[in-house]
Amino acid sequence: MTLLDAVLSLSEAPESSQALQRILRALAQVTAADALSVLAAAEDGSVGVAAQIGLSPAAMGLSFRPAEHPRLRRATLAAGPIRFLDPSEPDPYSGWLLGNAGEIHPIHACMAVPLRVQGRLAGLLTLDALDPHGLGDLRDEDARVFAALCAGALRLDAGLAPALAPGAGEAPGGQALPGRSAAMQRIEREIAMLAPLSVPVLVTGETGVGKERVARALHERSPRASRPLVIVNCAAIPAQLVESELFGHRKGAFTGATAARAGRFEAARGGTIFLDEIGELPLSAQAQLLRALQEGEIQPVGEDRPRRVEARVVAATNRDLRREVAEGRFRADLFHRLWVYPICVPPLRERREDIPALCERFAAEVAAELGAERVDFTEAALRALAQGAFPGNVRELKNTVERAVLRRTLAEGKGAAGRRLVLRREDVDPAETTASGAPERSGGPLVEVGGERLLLGGAPGEEPVETLAETLERARREAFARAFRAAGGNAATAGRLLGLSRSFAYKEAVRLGLIPAPGPRKR
Structure with a gap:
């Protein structure tokens, strides 16, 4: 009868907020969750608590920006139910659980389901259980059913489920390709x-x-x-x-x-x-x-x-x-x-006005992976990217933005976790992004203009043009070399700086000749 009760809430509840509360109560009867909530999407891309069970009463109306919370960001991009298994990711509800004012223990069960109305993200359904196995009995199929009911309740009240602003928190079920062209x-x-x-x-x-x-x-x-x-x-x-x-x-x-x-x-x-x-x-x-x-x-x-x-x-x-x-x-x-x-689907060169929105999306994704607070661009960096040739189209643009974030992280000699990164023009590597495709000089004088380091001097064609594969390999070698220098040769630390596993970072450093290959095992 629990699922039937949840369905009836949509037709019997006078307001969507009451319907949401009834659906959460029905869900609470079939799970061991200590806290359940429905977060409704707002026009500015934030999500706010519209209904909850197990949180402090003060949590009602609490608002989060997904870009600042790795778990919420991943949930808005998910195609269906997602379970969070990495204890190093902070939980947005730490300090908000009813009767538990402290931090939630890192090892606990947590999952979220995106809510969609007419193909657009309308919010999130979240579940938290202090017992690490507390959500093990909840099947993904059942979570989808309750999420669909919550999405239907949000649809009753347009004020609780406005469409997201362009470029904000777009999900796979939302805009297919970011951009306003x-x-x-x-x-x-x-x-x-x-x-x-x-x-x-x-x-x-x-x-x-x-x-x-x-x-x-x-x-x-x-x-x-x-x-x-x-x-x-x-x-x-x-x-x-x-x-x-x-x-x-x-x-x-x-x-x-x-x-x-x-x-x-x-x-x-x-x-x-x-x-x-x-x-x-x-x-x-x-x-x-x-x-x-x-x-x-x-x-x-x-x-x-x-x-x-x-x-x-x-x-x-x-x-x-x-x-x-x-x-x-x-x-x-x-x-x-x-x-x-x-x-x-037209090539990127025919819709350059979409490049800023794409850059912001890719930067937010890599920031979430690295645990950075956020990634911003200077005007000069965005201008350089918007003028780029990008023969590899959106895929090449994404690689360029991800590489720029890693370069900025390594250049500052600190980890990205919890920090705000600002990408400058030199981070996006103008040699790879000028519209003409010709690399700029790398040996000219640098001057500081408005907080930007600009490269002066040198005639076009003074340096030979590299193939894309050569350029990417050089950038890869440079990134790994900086990471291993910053990590003092420790592969695990270098891997964390690069957002890679220790084993992959070690093997790649050996391949690039940055560290010696292991000798033959002694028998």
């Missing part, structure tokens, strides 16, 4: 129109523009959101194994098939399968894919009878499929079956 608004409208349907969708665009994010948004806003999203990189599968990988095989179907295996389509049953780089599929696999789209059937390798399978297909490519069809490398009938309604 006309192109991004068009894509948002197309996703909203196509998400509830089952028709196949083809996402086109250059490498690194964010095609996978569009696919995720189509899945997460669809009625299939509770079912699997299976991602397949067609270019990464050897040609001779493509059909087995996608459609499965029976035992003994070919050499090495020692057991029967279900394919990716079976794994995506009832959900969505995202076929990235679909232009790389061999013609034999294209014929099977066409049958799956037209008839809803697949035939595992070595089996005589087809199997029924129901999964929505979202595909992506950076190739011109019309040309591929004309040159005989892609089936015309499959092309027309996929080309029901294509979504074209």
Whole structure:
């Protein structure tokens, strides 16, 4: 009767706040949580306590900025229930538990579920149990049900669930690609129109523009959101194994098939399968894919009878499929079956006005990972980024911002935890981001202007232009060298500075020749 009581609260409660309170009481009966709360999203990107059980009465109305709280930030970006297992992450409710004015013990059970109304983040459902195993009996599926009820209650009162401001706390179910350009608004409208349907969708665009994010948004806003999203990189599968990988095989179907295996389509049953780089599929696999789209059937390798399978297909490519069809490398009938309604994601150079919003989002994500209070940009740094060429598009921009945060952290010789970092122009490395693509001189004089160190002198082309791979490798070596110097050669400390594990930091330092390789073991 507990779930029924929670459902009835939506129709019987006169106000959404009362409905939320009743839902939390019903949830409290099926969990060992010491504190439960519903946080409602505000227009400025903050989330405030709209209903709670187990917190101090003074907590009502308490407001948090997710960017300043790693757990809340991760929860706003999550696709579903998320359990926090890292005891080093601070709990926002420390000091607010009823009858417990002190800090919550680091080792306790904590989880959160994002609440969404019409595809936008409306708030969070949070649960805390002082017993580390206190939430072990709560299944994710049940948490999703209660979260859906809370989202419905928030919808009763628009004042408790305003849409987030652009660029603030965007979640995978919210805006697919941050930005306010006309192109991004068009894509948002197309996703909203196509998400509830089952028709196949083809996402086109250059490498690194964010095609996978569009696919995720189509899945997460669809009625299939509770079912699997299976991602397949067609270019990464050897040609001779493509059909087995996608459609499965029976035992003994070919050499090495020692057991029967279900394919990716079976794994995506009832959900969505995202076929990235679909232009790389061999013609034999294209014929099977066409049958799956037209008839809803697949035939595992070595089996005589087809199997029924129901999964929505979202595909992506950076190739011109019309040309591929004309040159005989892609089936015309499959092309027309996929080309029901294509979504074209433009390159970053055609929507530079989106770069500031993207930079702020990426900086907030890396700040949450490093435990930094926040990351800001000087005007000169944002201006340099906005003028960047970025042939690798959004992916390259993200790498640039993450690298800049690490450079600033290492340059200041302190850890990022709990600190506010300000990225300057030299942190974003103008040699990699000038619109012309030509590196600036690195040996000219430095002058201080308005708190910025600017590089003067030197003619364009004075230094040879590096390939992107060479530039990234040089930056990687520099970052690792600084980290190991700051850590006095200690791999564990260097790994923490870089946000990496000790073992990976050690192995990479050996590969880069920064520390000697271990000698042979003595027997």
